[in-house]
Amino acid sequence: MRSLVSQLRYTVRLLLKSPGFTVPAVLVLALGIGANTAIFSLVNGVLLKPLPYPKADRLMAIRQTVPGFDSFPLDYPDYLDFRRQQKSFEDLGAFYGDRFTISGQGDPELISGMYETGSLFKVFGRPFLLGGPFGETEDKSETRAVVVISEHLWKAKFQQDPKVVGASLTLDGRRYEIVGVTPPQANEGGGADVYLPLTQFPYLHDLETNRGGHVLGVIGRLKDTVTLLQARTDLEAISKRLNADYPTTNTKVGIRLIPYLDWVVGDYSASLWLLEGSVVCLLLITCANVANLIIGRALGRRTEVMIRAALGASRKRLFAQLLLETLVLVLVGGILGLVLGFFGMHLIKLACPENISRFQEVATDGASLIFVLSASVGTALLAGVLPALAGSNADLTPALGEGGERSATGSPLRRQKQSFLVAGQVALTFVLLTAAGLLTRSYQALHDTPLGFNPRHILIGDIYLRGSKYPDTTKCRLAWDTILDRLARLPGVNGAAVNTDLPFRSGAAILFGVEGQPDPEPGKEPAAEPQLVSANYFSVLGIPLLRGRTFGNQDQPDSERVVIISNSIARQFFFGQDPIGKQLNDLGDKVGQKNVLYTIVGVVPDVEHNSPDAQHAMFQTYYPYWQTPDAMDLGTVVLSVEQQPDSVLPAVRKTIASIDPDLPFSGGARFDQLIEKGFAGRHLSMLVVSLFSGGALILATVGLYAVLSYSVSQRRREMGVRIALGARAHNILRLVVSQGLRIGAIGLLMGVLAAAILARLIEGTLYHVPGTDPLTFLTAASILCLAALVACLFPAIRATRVDPIKALRE
Secondary structure, eight states, X not given: OHHHHHHXXXXXXXXXXXXXXXXXXXXXXXXXXXXXXXXXXXXXXXXXSXXXXXXXXXXXXXXXXXXXXXXXXXXXXXXXXXXXXXXXXXXXXXXXXXXXXXXXXXXXXXXXXXXXXXXXXHHHTOOOSEEOXXXXXXXXXXXXXXXXXXXXXXXXXXXXXXTOTTOEEEETTEEEEEEXXXXXXXXXXXXXXEEEEGGGOTTHHHHHTOTTOOOBEEEEEEXXXXXXXXXXXXXXXXXXXXXXXXXXXXXXXXXXXXXXXXXXXXXXXXXXXXXXXXXXXXXXXXXXXXXXXXXHHHHHTHHHHHHHHHTTOXXXXXXXXXXXXXXXXXXXXXXXXXXHHHHHHHHHHHHSOTTSTTGGGOOOOHHHHHHHHHHHHHHHHHHHHHHHHHHTOOOHHHHHSTTHHHHXXXXXXXXXXXXXHHHHHHHHHHHHHHHHHHHHHHHHHHHTSOOSSOOTTEEEEEEEOOSTTXXXXXXXXHHXXXXXXXXXXXXXXXXXXXXXXXXXXXXXXXXXXXXXXXXXOTTOOOEEEEEEEOXXXXXXXXXXXXXXXXXXXXXXTTSOOEEXXXXXXXXXXXXXXXXXXXXXXXXXXXXXXXXXXXXXXXEEOOOOXXXXXXXXXXXXXXXXXXXXXXXXXXXXXXXXXXXXXXXXXXXXXXXXXXXXXXXXXXXXXXXXXXXXXXXXHHHHHHHHHHHHHHHHHHHHHHHHHHHHHHXXXXXXXXXXXXXXXXXXXXXXXXXXXXXXHHHHXXXXXXXXXXXXHHXXXXXXXXXXXXXXXXXXXXXXXXXXXXXXHHHHHHHHHHHHTOOHHHHHXX
């Protein structure tokens, strides 16, 4: 023990005496370990850490598949059939996300919530801070209006009152009894604040008989003895029976079983694993760089090692001493890297929208600390073992002989080892540069995709017309007419419109048919994203009219129902014809009802309804909101303003309050900022990988420079002889540069092969960019070649300035 302490003290003193070596090595290690710590914390917190439920790995999301969509909600009758017939789950639970106006607790506010079956609490095993869940009784009875509230709502509206259970809460003008308070878990339902029995859903009666109303999310908990494959087989058998029993609605409707964690974070898992692969590459480059620094330093201490060996130090002791130096460096670098990783993780969280599931829950925990320790030990072994083995191999003969210093340093084998490490850095750097280039090109292609509308200078916000003041369709229509008219008159507002399904806000789809054309085969019906809009919606968002007219005064509630279609519908179903005057039908919006006909009065361009890379319906249809037979209670107000949209927000809120003081205007925000959030995941991946590739490029350049600089210093005599024999500056320059470029070329070749493999792995995450995009590969190679040339030039220029007389005397 005393010997180890003595060695440690000696090592620390030795490193402190060499700040030119110690400081760069520690900083490089801190960069590599810190980046890995930050990304591992994200990957662990989002993908590896179990969800905060008992036996969370047994939770499964159950989805249906329909042509064109591989993940679709269930309809209520199918949910009941699956729940009754399945044998693989302890139970199933269903839910429907909705918005509610809360009043009587300060200013009216629009909050998120869920209607759900009482069984869902049991399926999740959700904990409660106060009270408990509602159960099967509330599932079967509409007489008791109860609600479970979130911890956030409990703190915000009830100041953490411990007697809140039994108190009342007013939602949409109706009073509910609070029966429990539950903490936030996995952000299911988009971070719901209230949970109501599904039997309280106003339109449940319609759902009970509608096998075409795919609106329910369904979660199940597998039995302990059942595997995922057995459960999938069980549900597929039930799905086939439903296909046979209900051919009108269930033909070609399949079933899909997804682990709940994958369903929660599925959109971001590929990006996170890509980031993890990137930082592993960066750590390997860090190890190679530090190993080169240690090898260079060990060669400079060759005589010292030989003398210590001559005085009796064994190779084992010399190896331990050299490896201990690396361990001390990595320990200091790891501590600094932990600090950098902590701040880096929080910077990444700040760059992420709050709606990205689980990202905001990420923290530096015990797993992160274990990872830092493991990464540090692994780095020490990777970066230190090879140099320690090379440095501890002391041959006393050259050290004791004349000119030992010259003959003992710079052997071709050692230069080859260093060159190999640099070539590896170059290869990994090329992989990172290629990944960054592909992500950048993909993000740019995604970002530059024409949206079909102009989101600039647009303010949006939600209004929910529920409660006793808006009991029917007539009251809702009158309210929307008043709201839009008053808002359009505000100073600085160019136009006001409303839409029930604004682009980048949702993506519901309905099936439709074309009147006068053969009915589509069951399971092959086309789907469109329906939107109820006001007459001036298209002008407010800058959507041009391609043919026909927009909605007008002639389209009354009791007149012929009309629709405006997207250009893709016109091309596919009316090619070579004028679609104006033709009719679409809803294929019987409710099972057993007659088709409703809609006359086409206009054609507008296709718009991107969701992020361009998201799976969504191919077509869009627009209907005047005043012709819908159901009350349009929830809509998004769209305001075109002259200046910054935020500037009119106070006036908008005041105007709506003057119409109805209990009516909230929720989520007032700029439309262009909302759209940018849709690209947040890809932007984060592009930004982080680009930063890592930039760091890797610097490390690889420094590594190549260090190897060539050391090579030039060891070949001073050779350079002196060449110059004395008549070699010109350009000959020396070419000699050194060619040596460096050979190393770079070998690394580049290895990098191209590795990047080609990587391209196949990430091609599915790219948008309109092939994984082997020639421009990206060529750009990455050009950047790397330029960096290698810069790294070669400075040692080469120094070699041309060698004084042959001084070099020959050394």
